[in-house]
Amino acid sequence: MSFTNHRKMQLYGALLLLPAALLLTTFAYLPTVTTVINSLFLPGFRGAPTEFVGLENYQVLFDDPTFWQVARNNLLYALGTIPTSIALALGMALFVNGKLPGRGFVRMAYFTPTILPMIAAANIWMFFYAPQIGLFNSLLGALGIPGVNWLGDPSVALSSVIVMSVWKEAGFFMIFYLAALQSIPPELKEASDLEDTSRWSFFWRVTFPLLMPTTLFVLINSLINSVRVVDHLFILTKGGPNNATNLLLYYVYENAFSFFDRTTAATITVVILVVLAVVATLKFTILDRRTHYQ
Template sequence: MTDAFRIATRRRAIHGWLLLSPALVMLSTFAFYPSVATLWASFFSRETRRRPSEFIGLNNYRFLFEDPTFWKVAGNNLLYAGVTIPISIALALVMALWANSKIPGKSFLRTAYFTPTVLPMIAAGNLWLFFYTPDIGVLDQLFGLVGLGSMNWLGRPETSLWAICIVTIWKESGFFMIFYLAALQTIPPELKEAADIEGASRWTYTRRIVLPLLMPTTLFILVNALINSVKLIDHLFILTKGGPSDSSKLILYYIWELSFAFFDSPMAAATTVLVLAVLGIVAALQFGLLDRRTHYQ
């Protein structure tokens, strides 16, 4: 191996690390270090004025698994994710297919679909609070026209979480639609022409050609929807604050409550570690099981 080859190899390695360094610094500062620090903090006890924090190993995780509120919140989040993720993705796909078709007023339709996405979370929460308010809310006014009584949508354990799910679906469907709309516009028009020549119906073309080609986008949206399902907190502050009786409390609100309402940062750290572990496992399964069926050459 000549000296010139060694120098060229070293230069390429240096150039590669220089290109990677901005991303590496950002990830280390805002992802890797906070994750490691959170994991380390979960092994210590809660610090008070009279008793300093002590290393207690996995006791925080044991206390967490013995807490019925944690399991209640975990069940709420599973139901919330199981409802909002598939409905939001399906609705986004339908809206994208419609907005991509040759119809009059297509630009207005796209704008109307995307408008909820650009609204701030707090503004969206206050808007839906106007819908859900008993007696004077829009929903009660509409139901009153058909003879139905008033309903406290956010104040009943049976309906509070479902009301939050509706807000999330309304807020996220337009955001996911943008990705589907961009993917639809990359599909070659020759495929539609070939399908028309073969006499394929619109449904057959959509099912056999469009949906398989949209699978990479669907996987991307699915991962984002999964992450979004565990980071909802803004709407809960405005609409329910996790009540009544923890019926609408989700995991991120529970972590915030542990850390800033009960000042139990180690328990909040333990809960965060569990959430990160579950998200990592689910994302790995999604990519491992679906990646081979997603990309088409």
């Protein structure tokens, strides 16, 4: 291949990359860079120029007890939603992958929460959680148990939000597990049946290891979702009571659009980005080594 030909091929490749690169730059990389820059400056008041303050914004943020409360909430939220929704998704997938009557209907039923927009789902759960007329308290009342203020009690509110999120997410992850389960050849089960392998043993020795790529994928996705999806907070709690259910992204939104403090919002955003990047890298490097890809 001659030199000019080589150049042509490079140009060709670059042109093919251009549309994606353009979109990513406009909507992902430029905002990221401006956010990082914003987090290093203080805005000038009354026409004064912005002032470079280095890491001072971070210092202020880390001294803010509300930030730590919100971060702690988000950690609890992640710990509450991720393992539960993954375990539930796997359980549901195993269940609907077997032979059972009305399998298609059950699969659809499990998947329904995923199709609903988060806002709509949260509205439905508002009716479940409502203190007086809500479904849960009506049921408890029928049994003679005093109702709980599901979203109003600071000690319960975060758990209520977690339950709703698990309900919403598990069906989505189930689809990935179901697809992965169906790609496992049935002969593997037959071969192990011939050796009298118990179901339990087959699951841990064959099914689960073969599902590892899916588990890894779902794990990363649920982690991202736990800081990315906050739509339900707008409907259910607005981060209250007293920040008991406030999550990082919602806190960013509050800072930016309720308090008009874009600097703090930018600073928190950068912190989120760094934490997510570190966790995702750790997961991929540690779990990838133990994962079998087909």
